[in-house]
Amino acid sequence: MSPSIIYANTTLATREKIKFDKTIARRMFSAPSAEEAAKLLVPLGYDIEHEDHIVAKKLIDVLETFSELCPDENLKKFVLTAAKIDNPNRAADLNSLRPKLKHLCPTSILYIEEYFEKGVTAIPQLPQSTTFDLEKFLDWFIMKLEELRVVKAILIGKKLGIPREQLQSMMRGGK
Numbered sequence: 001m002s003p004s005i006i007y008a009n010t011t012l013a014t015r016e017k018i019k020f021d022k023t024i025a026r027r028m029f030s031a032p033s034a035e036e037a038a039k040l041l042v043p044l045g046y047d048i049e050h051e052d053h054i055v056a057k058k059l060i061d062v063l064e065t066f067s068e069l070c071p072d073e074n075l076k077k078f079v080l081t082a083a084k085i086d087n088p089n090r091a092a093d094l095n096s097l098r099p100k101l102k103h104l105c106p107t108s109i110l111y112i113e114e115y116f117e118k119g120v121t122a123i124p125q126l127p128q129s130t131t132f133d134l135e136k137f138l139d140w141f142i143m144k145l146e147e148l149r150v151v152k153a154i155l156i157g158k159k160l161g162i163p164r165e166q167l168q169s170m171m172r173g174g175k
Contacts, residue, residue, distance in 0.1 A: 034158035
């Protein structure tokens with residue numbers, strides 16, 4: 001049985017005491033090394049033991065939480081299908097699930113699909129939502145994916161020695 005949307009949104013709100021925000025991102029940009037930047041992620045629930053797998057491990061955790069709490073079976077199937085890049089029927093499966101998600105913001109659905117397929121450079125405009133809406137749950141998931149994108153970029157930039165200003169510009173779509 002799937003949990004209710006109110007239960008899912010309330011559970012997420014209580015689990016996420018500290019949120020990734022611009023302050024944490026700035027502190028990561030300012031850290032002298034990738035290792036120091038990674039240490040800032042510990043209060044957010046990241047496992048930094050193996051630095052090459054920090055983002056991958058957190059993505060698995062986010063997908064497990066999503067799967068556990070998602071109250072909409074079609075949305076759950078869509079996200080889990082989108083996340084499996086090596087699925088030969090992936091495109092057909094996503095196409096068959098898309099019509100069942102008409103009640104959700106299409107830009108949110110597209111963001112999720114593109115995140116796993118080819119990555120993204122900008123977060124979509126998220127619709128206004130409340131604890132009673134499935135959109136709120138979907139917003140949490142998109143924000144976690146965006147957090148992972150930013151964390152990965154910062155950690156890679158730190159390892160490669162890319163200057164802070166150049167890295168910030170690159171993350172905004174510049175060169």
